[in-house]
Amino acid sequence: MAEVKLLTEFYHLPEYQTLAGYKAKGGYETLVKALKMQPQAIIDEVKASGLRGRGGAGFPTGMKWGFLPKNNEPRFLLCNADEGEPGTFKDRMMMERAPHQLIEGMIISAFAIGSNKGYIYVRGEYVYPIECLKKALKEAYDAGLLGKNILGSGFDFDLDVYRGAGAYICGEETGMISSLEGLKGQPKLKPPFPAVQGYLRKPTIVNNVETLAAVTYIVRDGAQAYRKNGTEKSAGTKLFSLSGNVMKPGNYEVPLGYPLMDLIMKEGGGMKPGRRLKAVIPGGSSAPVLTAEEVAKANLDYESLAGLGSMLGSGAVIVMDDSQCMVDMLGVLTHFYAHESCGQCTPCREGTGWLDKILHSILEGRGRLQDIDLLIKIADNMKGKTICALSDAAALPVLSFVTKFRDEFEFYVREGRSKVKGTTYAEMHH
Amino acid sequence: MFKLSEQGLAEVKKELSRYEARDSAIIPSLYVAQKENNGFITPEIIRYLSQVMDIPESRINEVFKFYTMFNQQPVGKYHVQVCTNISCALEGGRELAHHICHELGVKYGDVTADGRFTVSKVECLGSCGTAPMMQVNDTYYENLTPETAMNLLRGMK
Numbered sequence: 001m002a003e004v005k006l007l008t009e010f011y012h013l014p015e016y017q018t019l020a021g022y023k024a025k026g027g028y029e030t031l032v033k034a035l036k037m038q039p040q041a042i043i044d045e046v047k048a049s050g051l052r053g054r055g056g057a058g059f060p061t062g063m064k065w066g067f068l069p070k071n072n073e074p075r076f077l078l079c080n081a082d083e084g085e086p087g088t089f090k091d092r093m094m095m096e097r098a099p100h101q102l103i104e105g106m107i108i109s110a111f112a113i114g115s116n117k118g119y120i121y122v123r124g125e126y127v128y129p130i131e132c133l134k135k136a137l138k139e140a141y142d143a144g145l146l147g148k149n150i151l152g153s154g155f156d157f158d159l160d161v162y163r164g165a166g167a168y169i170c171g172e173e174t175g176m177i178s179s180l181e182g183l184k185g186q187p188k189l190k191p192p193f194p195a196v197q198g199y200l201r202k203p204t205i206v207n208n209v210e211t212l213a214a215v216t217y218i219v220r221d222g223a224q225a226y227r228k229n230g231t232e233k234s235a236g237t238k239l240f241s242l243s244g245n246v247m248k249p250g251n252y253e254v255p256l257g258y259p260l261m262d263l264i265m266k267e268g269g270g271m272k273p274g275r276r277l278k279a280v281i282p283g284g285s286s287a288p289v290l291t292a293e294e295v296a297k298a299n300l301d302y303e304s305l306a307g308l309g310s311m312l313g314s315g316a317v318i319v320m321d322d323s324q325c326m327v328d329m330l331g332v333l334t335h336f337y338a339h340e341s342c343g344q345c346t347p348c349r350e351g352t353g354w355l356d357k358i359l360h361s362i363l364e365g366r367g368r369l370q371d372i373d374l375l376i377k378i379a380d381n382m383k384g385k386t387i388c389a390l391s392d393a394a395a396l397p398v399l400s401f402v403t404k405f406r407d408e409f410e411f412y413v414r415e416g417r418s419k420v421k422g423t424t425y426a427e428m429h430h
Numbered sequence: 431m432f433k434l435s436e437q438g439l440a441e442v443k444k445e446l447s448r449y450e451a452r453d454s455a456i457i458p459s460l461y462v463a464q465k466e467n468n469g470f471i472t473p474e475i476i477r478y479l480s481q482v483m484d485i486p487e488s489r490i491n492e493v494f495k496f497y498t499m500f501n502q503q504p505v506g507k508y509h510v511q512v513c514t515n516i517s518c519a520l521e522g523g524r525e526l527a528h529h530i531c532h533e534l535g536v537k538y539g540d541v542t543a544d545g546r547f548t549v550s551k552v553e554c555l556g557s558c559g560t561a562p563m564m565q566v567n568d569t570y571y572e573n574l575t576p577e578t579a580m581n582l583l584r585g586m587k
Contacts, residue, residue, distance in 0.1 A: 167496060
């Protein structure tokens, strides 16, 4: 097996960024086809394709669309481009290289669900991707692909870009909706789910960049053709962002079910000279870490990774070699989650803060052996007790790092220095 | 007293009618104001925006304080943001941040004596496959070494 470039086939062409370049490769031909279909037929096709949300949760897209009320109430289509899960950089590439691919996917999706207004919510730091999208939107409007009566079909759809302002939590769909409404980006309690009451309390569908882009290919080739890649429950291809201690980091599109080790060793060019694989976080920083032995058994699909107690998440594969200290790396993550907790729910606000304080007291040589179990106890108390998944996302790395690499944590507490590096935190980081 | 330029004011007015809800204009307007005030927002600016936008000061303030891209303190002409999250940390992001501070003779968050630079450590910027990296104002610089980063910064006048 190797890469299968369904979405990324023409990403190497600079002109693919433009309307002319995109159309030269068949761009917007699927939109023409879709506008002649019954909207329900498109929804059925997406359902049959087995497409699951590519942002992280992996929820079946067609089923999500199916939660919309069956009436004429106005509804919104929001694209979640607040890519912030550490290790993930695929949506950025998609918006830079192929902004029209996202726009086409959104028009088709909007037509299917009966929405006349959409937004692409992009994280604030992505200034260049926003520029690419704005240029593409203007081209699309000028060509009659957006706005009133698209290509004479009688279907209207307006699409705009909204720039976030720096908050990981806005990647959570209800946090994103709050942010778009001009509020603090705090998640909302579900139910009601956005499909019933979302943006401005109107029915709203929130889908990831890659999910919306994939819709075009499902409509173009049909659900059965889309299913030729991937596994029964994890259909299609997916972009994986490979980073960390590998020779060739980057985004790679492979069929779901692809062996994780192959992604690292073949596409990623393997480990650096003289280094051995130690651990991999397979689905963005919120996913439990896998040991090298587990990596050898893992396939990149939802079920295989769940079976190993981890998750596919956003598809961010973060590789760590044997020079890395797991206590040090977990400190990076606890700091991140403490910084990004929105402060709304007590278990998360307090829990992320304490995890980080305890971890850093260990790192700075003030740890006690009982602190290791205290970390586990706090993390256990944070799971499933909050409005959104950030609390769980902060707890899972702690539980997996501490459980799977406990000897490193115990050594650090006893000796006041890293077992792997041999040095103290101050020596490691000046 | 702070006032937006004519163009800035026009942008804020445009944003106010751009979305279904007027409050959605708060983030875009804070960007406009921050740009016109050399990269940071003051309580005075919040009061001014409240009057111009006819939105309560407290509403604008809570949005302002929630998002990390709005600066509450002055920053240098070049705001150097070095990612120190996991993928960058694995490839030397923290060492890069430290090196830049050391070379510029400044602590995180402070402005250099000549007013040119502020250095911050930031969370993941989605540049994980090209680590380590830094964002200077709106531009990403990737696949850096301490030397290439300093060469780039020394060229920014």
